[in-house]
Amino acid sequence: MVTMPxxxxxxxxxxxxxxxxxxxxxLSMGFTLTYLTVIVLIPLTAILLHGARLGFGAFLxxxxxxxxxxxxxxxxxxxxxxxxxxALFGLLLAWVLARYDFPGKRIVDALVDLPFALxxxxxxxxxxxxxAENGWIGRYLEPHGVHVVFTPIGIVMAMSFVGFPFVxxxxxxxxxxxDPAMEEAAASLGANVWQRFTRVIAPVAxxxxxxxxxLAFARAAGEYGSVIFIAGNMPMKTExxxxxxxxxxxxxxxxxxxxxxxxxxxxxxxxxxxxxxxQWWVQRRxxxxx
Amino acid sequence: MSNRGANSSALLLxxxxxxxxxxxLIAAALLFxxxxxxxPVAAVFAQAFSQGWKMxxxxxxxxxxxxxxxxxxxxxxxxxxxxxxxxxxxxxxxxRFEFRGKSLLITLIDIPLAVSPVVAxxxxxxxxxxxxxxxxxxxxxxxxxxxxxxxxxLATVFVTFPFxxxxxxxxxxxxxxxxxxxxxxxxxxxxxxxxxxxxxxxKWALLYGTILAASRSIGEFxxxxxxxxxxxxxxxxxxxxxxxxxxEYNFTAAFAAASLLTxxxxxxxxxxxxxxxxxxxxxxxxxxxxxx
Numbered sequence: 001m002v003t004m005p006x007x008x009x010x011x012x013x014x015x016x017x018x019x020x021x022x023x024x025x026x027l028s029m030g031f032t033l034t035y036l037t038v039i040v041l042i043p044l045t046a047i048l049l050h051g052a053r054l055g056f057g058a059f060l061x062x063x064x065x066x067x068x069x070x071x072x073x074x075x076x077x078x079x080x081x082x083x084x085x086x087a088l089f090g091l092l093l094a095w096v097l098a099r100y101d102f103p104g105k106r107i108v109d110a111l112v113d114l115p116f117a118l119x120x121x122x123x124x125x126x127x128x129x130x131x132a133e134n135g136w137i138g139r140y141l142e143p144h145g146v147h148v149v150f151t152p153i154g155i156v157m158a159m160s161f162v163g164f165p166f167v168x169x170x171x172x173x174x175x176x177x178x179d180p181a182m183e184e185a186a187a188s189l190g191a192n193v194w195q196r197f198t199r200v201i202a203p204v205a206x207x208x209x210x211x212x213x214x215l216a217f218a219r220a221a222g223e224y225g226s227v228i229f230i231a232g233n234m235p236m237k238t239e240x241x242x243x244x245x246x247x248x249x250x251x252x253x254x255x256x257x258x259x260x261x262x263x264x265x266x267x268x269x270x271x272x273x274x275x276x277x278x279q280w281w282v283q284r285r286x287x288x289x290x
Numbered sequence: 291m292s293n294r295g296a297n298s299s300a301l302l303l304x305x306x307x308x309x310x311x312x313x314x315l316i317a318a319a320l321l322f323x324x325x326x327x328x329x330p331v332a333a334v335f336a337q338a339f340s341q342g343w344k345m346x347x348x349x350x351x352x353x354x355x356x357x358x359x360x361x362x363x364x365x366x367x368x369x370x371x372x373x374x375x376x377x378x379x380x381x382x383x384x385x386r387f388e389f390r391g392k393s394l395l396i397t398l399i400d401i402p403l404a405v406s407p408v409v410a411x412x413x414x415x416x417x418x419x420x421x422x423x424x425x426x427x428x429x430x431x432x433x434x435x436x437x438x439x440x441x442x443x444l445a446t447v448f449v450t451f452p453f454x455x456x457x458x459x460x461x462x463x464x465x466x467x468x469x470x471x472x473x474x475x476x477x478x479x480x481x482x483x484x485x486x487x488x489x490x491x492x493k494w495a496l497l498y499g500t501i502l503a504a505s506r507s508i509g510e511f512x513x514x515x516x517x518x519x520x521x522x523x524x525x526x527x528x529x530x531x532x533x534x535x536x537x538e539y540n541f542t543a544a545f546a547a548a549s550l551l552t553x554x555x556x557x558x559x560x561x562x563x564x565x566x567x568x569x570x571x572x573x574x575x576x577x578x579x580x581x582x
Binding site: 243 | 320329337419447505506
């Protein structure tokens with residue numbers, strides 16, 4: 001008995017634009033949408049509505065309070081510095097991994113993902129131990145007056161730790177796909193190293209570098225676990241916005257927490273939009289090159 | 291290809307400067323990794339064993355640490371299979387059918403990656419907390435989500451939500467549906483196609499995404515911290531236990547518990563690399579060339 005599934009379009013809620021011989025659209029789509037709604041969309045709506053219930057004036061008053069503004073400065077400033085550091089070191093690692101062969105390269109390649117795999121709380125206490133006055137690295141910095149722990153430098157260190165793999169993983173494939181013949185052609189025409197880098201490599205790698213840097217910035221701006229141990233969390237000085245939300249929750253100020261969370265979500269979605277536009281740009285350029 | 295190699299050796303015979311540049315760049319990259327990644331890992335173990343092996347062993351055999359370990363395992367065992375199911379369903383719908391709003395759906399799946407973990411945890415407080423939408427009703431029926439295990443599971447499901455789907459969607463897209471269509475034409479039922487054609491084809495990508503999800507679910511801190519309530523021995527996962535011990539200035543015990551999580555992270559990296567090298571998942575182009 002062979003029954004050809006010929007009545008598929010009728011069973012697809014009018015969503016399907018091209019009929020497919022394969023079964024399971026309603027089951028897989030139904031589960032996907034239900035799960036997405038329950039886990040992501042309803043809770044997201046709840047927090048946004050709570051923030052909105054506040055009214056515009058009170059919302060502004062909450063998210064523009066001096067302590068909150070100071071936390072944005074600390075968070076965004078540190079995240080921007082961390083994003084720049086991530087871009088520099090991420091580009092270096094992506095270049096070395098894409099272009100050179102050396103012993104232990106596979107281990108190095110695997111190690112780049114460590115910040116993705118290492119729990120943030122572990123990274124936080126470990127970095128704090130390293131850069132503390134008596135720590136392995138801190139003991140050499142403290143005599144020179146460089147204080148890392150409980151200062152913004154510590155926050156930047158923790159944020160760079162979680163951010164730089166995003167840059168490596170976005171730039172590395174682009175550099176690997178770049179045909180060395182292009183550089184060779186440039187070299188044969190007399191371009192020096194710097195010209196080859198700025199004229200041949202940079203234009204191709206730039207969108208991917210921007211995407212990775214934006215992702216690193218997003219991750220750094222929302223980061224909590226690895227930062228709170230090294231930051232010292234002094235209000236107005238080293239208190240990040242994510243921690244301020246937790247503090248408000250602990251004080252049972254749910255409305256204040258929801259308002260600040262709303263502001264953070266606005267930032268997250270803006271970066272998401274930027275990243276999507278960047279990726280669209282990357283794909284269009286790749287299309288042009290092919 | 292061989293032609294190009296000959297040309298390049300003539301044109302680009304690596305000069306001494308170029309070789310020096312290469313050595314300097316590799317050295318700089320390795321130095322950065324050593325200071326930035328290897329030292330923190332080494333510091334965890336150095337601190338954990340600073341009072342000797344016996345103290346380490348005692349620290350991780352404390353009842354609180356063991357119950358935190360059990361809770362972390364339980365949460366991973368619930369959240370990971372749920373997200374595997376979601377990942378398979380979403381990637382089947384997205385890669386095997388053309389429908390309206392597909393790119394919107396793909397964007398929505400990425401939301402948990404963009405949201406701060408603290409905000410993620412707080413979203414569930416807004417729904418299930420005492421002041422939240424369902425809080426009063428749950429309280430009447432003596433059900434606890436926030437400051438209890440279900441809340442921890444939900445927060446973990448949220449932060450690991452996209453991992454399996456993001457591995458499977460590009461993989462299944464690249465693979466195409468020819469084999470499955472052939473199976474339909476030959477009269478195979480939907481489930482038999484899934485078990486005998488699709489699953490064997492995607493098993494490595496599925497495993498890869500599952501490892502990423504499991505790793506994150508074991509280590510999640512921010513989101514879980516907001517919904518947990520930190521009730522010792524009951525709602526404390528291993529990362530939260532690390533924080534509690536650390537804040538009590540019990541550093542050796544904190545790093546001992548952290549060393550277990552660090553081992554889990556190292557195992558994750560090794561498994562990932564093994565899958566990359568033995569299957570076609572996330573293979574770097576040069577490794578592909580070496581294999582073929």
